[in-house]
Amino acid sequence: MKMFKNTGYYFKEASTLFKIDFKTNLLSILSMGLVLTILGIVISGILVGDNFIEILSREADIGVFYSEDLNLVDRLAIKDELKKIKGLVEIIEVDKEESLKEMEEVLGGDKDVLELFDENPFLPYFNLKVELDEREGVLKALEGIRNISHVRDNNEVVEKIKILINNMKIIGVFLAVAVSLVSAIVISHIIRQGIYLNRERIETLTLLGAPPSFIKIPFLIEGVFMSLLAGALSALMLFLLIVLFYSKASSMFLPLPEKGILIVTNVVLTVGVSLILGILGSSTGVGGQVGE
Template sequence: MGKTGGYGNMKKVAYNLGYFFREARTLFKIDFFPNIFSIISIGLIFFILALVISGWGISNYIIGIVEKEAEINVYFNDGLQDGEINRLMEDIKRIDGVGKVILVRQDEAYNRMAEILGKEASILELFDDNPFTSFIEVQIQIEEADSILDRLERMEDIDYIRDNKKVIDRLQDIVIILKVLGVLAVIAVGVSTLIVVSHIIRQGIYNNREQINTLELLGAPEFFIGFPFLLEGLFLTLVGGILASLLLILIFKIGYGQMEIALPFIPLPPSESLTINMVFLILAMSGILGIVGSLFGLAKHNINH
């Protein structure tokens, strides 16, 4: 592009804005169907990226909630008396990283399971006696889980310890995988969008080479010739980003409703804030990639030959 001052270019843009938009619209109409297909392709690419990043964010949120509510269940010898149980609970409280320590009696354990089973709770009536035993519910800091479990395993009168550390470890593994996929998706989306937009710009320049030659003979600077092409590339990616945003809003609306019905016990981030953040990210990326892709296409094609 020609070397002119930034202020001068801005004045030219403002003065000729109507002309630039008309030219951009003309460029879009010339390759109407290829541009429509490009918008759809870009929209689907951004939509897939948004799903990957959303999955990453939701997994991080779930792990954060699970870590805050991390608990282990300590089952003790059946023969312990109340005084011995209280002493055991006091010993557990003194372990670093332990929060609340609560005794859950047999009846409460039964009621909890009945609440979890819901309509299927009638299966518990098949037992003549309460099949559950009392246990101690211990809230812990998840980062201290290994040392806490080691201390508990060395305590007397403890028969069995049930913890959710394996579940959290698996969730963290999933988050790592999603992070890798997210980075790869961002790279793939960036590269593919730049290729699509720059190709469209180069094709537009080639199709309009006679008009460009005429403008050059009249003394039009590169900036004046190239700006409509930049607007066209920005328009393609922004419309693609809007299409991806609409698809994402629809998926979130349906998906959240189904999740709340099928898996009501899984904590999910607020759908409104997640949707707003993802839409903002998609539109910001689409705008940036549209401008960069257009500039790349203009740089790769020498307008002045």
């Protein structure tokens, strides 16, 4: 109970400690904030990539292309063969004009680039909606059908993106470890510096009988406060970056997670990580330095 009665004193002392070396502390906060922001950007990239993979994996459509010179009889023959394949839910025939419109929707605001072509460069195709469990069987069955020029399978794209995302996750782990070590070391160094600058006052309090906890708590509060400020700064920068990115990406064909979810995830993560690092760094900084 006595500790709580001194709460006002602890926070006042922590504020004084912060002001003593204000410029250095401010630069440290900015540095940690930037490092946490970089970590947040990597994590956001992983979340966006995972969301993209999930959507592509659910989208089991397969595109079956054929030559536009193919006559009606041969085209109908392909369709009849497709109907025999187990696992097909629906067959949609897409002509050249519809294929062009689909690409215009994909390009969005950049669709004007298609005007550079003198003729429609896109091919007609059959869009196959398949059951996920039967996907491999459908692809194998397509190999035996004549007059098919090529097959577009989202699974190839998914696998390539998975490799990229897995590499990003490895980088993210190393970055998280590096951020944790750097931030904890910075906080610990700041606390030790503060203890050194206030060594005479600490000696006086010790001689007067002040317990170690009474002396340590203001330093702990200072370290946690600085780390939380860095986390808040990082959360603000990530919020602005996410809002800017979504405003620019609105015209692109890019399946994104909900903006609110991405923002909340980053805010909770950066503030939570900064709190933990602040506690660890401060505890390390005061450990064995006060009240010996």
